[in-house]
Amino acid sequence: METVYGLVAAGLILLFTFCKFLFPRKYRKLNLPLSPPAWPIIGHLHLLGPLPHQALSEQAQKHGPLLFLWLGSVPTIVASNASTARECLRTYDQIFASRPAKTESVQILSSNHIDMGWTDHGPLWRHFRKICKLELFSPKKMEASKHVRREEVSSMLKSLLKEGEGGKVVSVSSQVFDLTRNVITRMVLNTKYFVSGSAEALEFQKTVYEYFQLNGVFVLGDYLPFMAWLDFQGYKRRMKIVHERLDAMMDKIVQEHRDLKLGASINFIDVLLAVGQDDGNERFGIDNIKALVSDMITTGSDTSSITIIWGIAEILRNPSVLEKAHQELDRIVGRERIVEEDDIPQLKYLQAIVKETFRLHPAVPLLVPHESTQAVQIAGYDIPAKSRLLVNAWAIGRDPSSWEKPLEFFPDRFLNNTIDIRGKDYELIPFGSGRRGCPGLELGLINVQLGMAALLQSFNWSLPYPQRPADLDMTELFGLTLPRASPLCAVATPRLPRHLYCN
Numbered sequence: 001m002e003t004v005y006g007l008v009a010a011g012l013i014l015l016f017t018f019c020k021f022l023f024p025r026k027y028r029k030l031n032l033p034l035s036p037p038a039w040p041i042i043g044h045l046h047l048l049g050p051l052p053h054q055a056l057s058e059q060a061q062k063h064g065p066l067l068f069l070w071l072g073s074v075p076t077i078v079a080s081n082a083s084t085a086r087e088c089l090r091t092y093d094q095i096f097a098s099r100p101a102k103t104e105s106v107q108i109l110s111s112n113h114i115d116m117g118w119t120d121h122g123p124l125w126r127h128f129r130k131i132c133k134l135e136l137f138s139p140k141k142m143e144a145s146k147h148v149r150r151e152e153v154s155s156m157l158k159s160l161l162k163e164g165e166g167g168k169v170v171s172v173s174s175q176v177f178d179l180t181r182n183v184i185t186r187m188v189l190n191t192k193y194f195v196s197g198s199a200e201a202l203e204f205q206k207t208v209y210e211y212f213q214l215n216g217v218f219v220l221g222d223y224l225p226f227m228a229w230l231d232f233q234g235y236k237r238r239m240k241i242v243h244e245r246l247d248a249m250m251d252k253i254v255q256e257h258r259d260l261k262l263g264a265s266i267n268f269i270d271v272l273l274a275v276g277q278d279d280g281n282e283r284f285g286i287d288n289i290k291a292l293v294s295d296m297i298t299t300g301s302d303t304s305s306i307t308i309i310w311g312i313a314e315i316l317r318n319p320s321v322l323e324k325a326h327q328e329l330d331r332i333v334g335r336e337r338i339v340e341e342d343d344i345p346q347l348k349y350l351q352a353i354v355k356e357t358f359r360l361h362p363a364v365p366l367l368v369p370h371e372s373t374q375a376v377q378i379a380g381y382d383i384p385a386k387s388r389l390l391v392n393a394w395a396i397g398r399d400p401s402s403w404e405k406p407l408e409f410f411p412d413r414f415l416n417n418t419i420d421i422r423g424k425d426y427e428l429i430p431f432g433s434g435r436r437g438c439p440g441l442e443l444g445l446i447n448v449q450l451g452m453a454a455l456l457q458s459f460n461w462s463l464p465y466p467q468r469p470a471d472l473d474m475t476e477l478f479g480l481t482l483p484r485a486s487p488l489c490a491v492a493t494p495r496l497p498r499h500l501y502c503n
Contacts, residue, residue: 075386208301352414
């Protein structure tokens with residue numbers, strides 16, 4: 001009996017020690033945001049579940065739009081409405097411009113802060129961003145790459161026509177991913193690097209999906225350091241495998257470029273190699289170049305395709321939206337040519353569909369995490385330095401204080417609504433905001449708008465018989481990005497003259 005009492009006492013002492021270590025006394029003196037009840041040691045990790053963006057939204061409805069959580073030993077705040085997001089990302093933009101430093105995903109998948117997305121706020125990050133803005137996303141570069149997007153849209157439509165011949169079901173997910181991957185690889189490499197349908201292309205698609213899923217998972221070792229060596233979730237092992245696969249692909253791309261000079265004109269890798277030689281900065285070497293190329297290709301392929309796929313899924317569930325889109329496209333563009341980028345400004349209902357898709361299905365549901373560099377007050381609450389910041393874009397888009405009937409897919413709400421998606425209106429921030437907002441916003445937006453417009457103009461969309469719109473599975477798969485849990489398949493019936501699909 002004494003032994004039992006001794007073990008219990010030792011356990012209580014150990015528990016007290018851990019709690020004291022994980023939840024320091026200094027935090028008790030602060031006016032922190034409201035917080036759900038925490039468990040010893042793990043804090044609030046048990047609340048996250050398989051879909052953390054949804055779980056955190058539910059907690060915000062109970063405890064308020066600014067939450068304070070202990071994720072293990074990591075103090076974390078969660079902004080879940082437009083007002084709190086505005087304070088964090090605009091008022092105190094510089095304070096929250098850094099990224100969490102010592103997570104497994106950052107150490108493994110981003111090779112310890114050598115890419116643009118996870119590089120800490122500072123000279124190297126500004127250097128990366130400047131290069132990408134000038135060499136890929138400037139108005140001049142966007143204008144010069146119009147033909148790329150036009151050609152790849154045409155190629156997708158031709159492929160869909162062939163795949164759907166005779167009323168066969170088509171894989172919308174694969175076709176759309178091919179479109180966005182081909183656009184971005186041609187812009188970065190001057191060549192369509194992966195052949196659609198090839199084993200290499202399928203391997204790349206699988207790797208990209210895994211990369212973004214693992215970049216968003218909550219690894220226990222990140223929040224409970226004493227458990228890091230266990231890796232009993234298996235995430236660390238999977239991250240190493242994905243990183244090795246992706247690194248091998250990027251190494252092959254860079255080496256082939258050096259050896260064979262892919263493309264006839266100067267491309268993004270040429271610029272990076274020149275900068276690496278002239279920069280005088282030892283950190284800007286071949287690993288940085290591979291990381292930046294990987295950033296552009298993976299992010300450019302994944303986020304835009306996810307949004308288009310969710311948009312088509314919502315339209316399949318809402319046939320009246322498809323009918324209105326067809327009416328607008330027929331009126332503005334007609335049926336004797338394929339929609340072009342220059343048509344987009346006149347397609348107000350199409351733009352409304354895209355905005356509504358971003359509202360309900362932001363590609364990055366919790367945005368990329370931020371970390372505060374100093375103590376600050378948000379909404380009257382004390383936020384300690386080194387606090388993790390999660391901005392729940394998914395919850396903000398469904399906030400009933402900002403949106404009427406927030407769970408309904410209703411593009412008409414944007415027809416007389418001036419809310420934009422470029423990071424200035426915090427009710428809708430799918431690309432983030434402030435200095436860490438997405439540098440490829442304009443490319444991502446035009447890819448989604450043009451891809452969606454072409455798919456809607458060129459086909460009547462329906463679900464395979466006997467599936468009904470209400471039956472369509474809309475389950476999400478959480479990661480850094482938020483794809484559908486299952487691929488989207490549908491019936492695509494041509495509605496334009498056949499020769500237009502073969503140009």
